[in-house]
Amino acid sequence: MITIGELSRTVKKAMDSSDFKTARLQHKHEELLVYYYESLCDLKVLRERISAPLVKRSEEQTFTEVLQSELGCEEVHDVSEVVEKLLRGCIVIYVKDHVFVLQALKVLTDQVREATVEASIEGPHYCLTENLHMNLNLIRQRYPSKDLTAKEKVLGRISNTKLILLYHEGLVQAEVLAHIEQQLSRIDVDLIQSHGQLEALMTKKKYRLFPLMLNTERPDRIALNLAQGKVVILLDGIPSALIAPAVFYDFISAVDDTTQSFFVSHSIVLLRYMALLITITLPALYIAIVSYNPEIFRVQLAVSIAGSRASVPYPSFVEVFIMMFIIETLIEASIRLPKYIGQAATTVGGLILGQAAQQAGLVSSIMIIVTSMVAIVNFVIPINAMSYAMRVVKYPFILLSMFFGITGIIVALFCFSMYLANMESFGQPYFKLFVGEKSATGYKHKETS
């Protein structure tokens, strides 16, 4: 029993908002009060499920009984729950000392669109949406298993963002799941809006370079990872999912890898690792070879490099810094720019600036090649987060090669692999080799006994 007085006191604060509506519906002897947020609710629901039954109702039935038989409509006994329900897109109905809430959220973000970040040639084309339930729908369609368990949580004091933990019961490692749940329960913030933020909040280390969780927008990748016993975290309003634990290999693999034949896909993976090595070492190698050990080149090449560098007055590392600055700003600018201006920016930056910088004697022509090589090769890395990380990694390499030449690069490579090997993703080794690993697709690795 909730009295009208109690109810109106509770919703009083919300009354100040212009989109909060109150309506009094009356038919014969029945009278009901309806509260809702106009901006959140679908008025069609109100019309079809409340107004219409009220008019059509037969004499012997009370309207309370009608509401009790409605799907998605429940009675609330505690008046404090009402506000939260209102904010979640429910219509609150007050009838004869009873309060009912009816789910009427208007969802506009459940349109399935094509994958843009992780586009694939032969794989499925659609990716996750910004709606949590739609995402769950997409995943369940791909993974119709009764063991697929979804656990809902709410994060953020203000945002109250819904979060779903998905895992395959039985395949998932219990300690990993416990670890993740523990980290999630520790989160205490006002607003949670992105996966990057969630990832940062879930990891204890403040100074971190590499992503510890795989951020993907592809339902097929999620399904594959579920079958491998990973935990998937879906956040409401974000068209992608976080997968944990992740290993280094995951960030270098693309979903397309399973669509090709053995030799094709393996050589493409190999190509990616070579690209990775080039993107982090090439600028450093340029400095080391040009300024410390030119005898590594053939004499013919050494002479033409010396010739093209002859007009450059600054030492090689200044040259590298200039070009790296230009290319990084160019990449950064072209991400944010609208498509129409973006093309102009790349033309100005890439063609004109590169040509002119060389002719002006600011950089050598070999450096132009090195710069564009580094940029192109960086885009080969399939996962965006890792490609960003690798953009940063090359600077310590440059710094060390400035001081110690080739030796510096070797030291940097050593430290780099040590750092990676030292990392852990939710208790699992990060830089791990897959030997004798169970395969979900029966494709990449055969199970070894």
Added chain:
Amino acid sequence: MKKLMIIMLFLLLINISGCGFKDIDKRFLVVAIGVDKGEVKKYNVTLKLIIPTALVSPGQSKYQLIHYEGDSISEAIEYLRSEIDKQLDLGHAKITIIGEALAQDQISNHFDWFIRRRGIQRIEYVALGQPSAKDILSLSQQSERLAGNSLILSFGHEGTESSFIVTEYLYDFYERLLEKGKDPFMPVIRVRGDTYEINKAALFDKEQVKLMLDPNDTRMFKALLMKKSNFEVRVKEDPLEYTLSVQHLRYHFKIVTPSNGDPYLQLDMKVKGIAEESDTIQFHESWNEIERAAEQSLERSIKQLLEKMSAQQLDPLGFGLRYMATRHDGEKEWEDWQSIYPKLQFRVNVKVTLEGTGEIN
């Protein structure tokens, strides 16, 4: 404040560099080193420096020759350093040419510097320059797109694969200087008109040049040394006269010292080849005769070469090393070999297989 300090320190740091730091355009790349006997002092060192140009095109090679006399190679180089405006970088020196006069005495002393000096790669080539190293370095061939390139291409097996050019590396030469039972050799470069003529080889004992092989012997020597095919042999046995192009060559030898009788060296060679350039031989004739002629001709020239070398106690093919490796007499082996080698007999047995007559029928 602390963060600001770190940033400032970092900014300072990226303005400096390590101590070995020297940009490639601030270095003078030395492509060839020539060492001659000096007129006043002991050595006359010539360096061929490449002047880099942005555009490299054939016939446009620019270089600078600098030379200085000194009592040691390092002294001469020290003086040369003061004559140029950039750092001398010996790391790209691809060839060292020794003047003929210098090769006449104490060759091992002259090579000491090359082995000890850091920055000199031991994979560079060595050659003997006739009449002097400076004359060789002064020449720049018309086709060169880079100073010294034609010399590098001649000796590396990228460009020409002439059967007259024997290649010798610095490390190998030095090894041969020290190794008992394996003597050093060098290709000989001469200038003819505006090209190089490289078709001879100079054989050294451990100290000086003892024997100059003529082009024909050099060709045979290269075949034996490198087991390399792709050369031509002129076969002249009455009534046949033709050229055999060797496609495939294999040989092995053993040194036999019978208790009763003279020691001899048994060399068995298998050759496959095609007859080229002949008016006398025909496809449907018996090939046995043709093969026999080639065998005799090859046997004779190999034997000639081996005897020439043994007469001078020269052993660039490493017979002595083989002898010592297959005996178990400690230090005595070497003394034995020295007495055996002058009277060693050579039994050469060549088996030629003709793969075709080169005709199209």
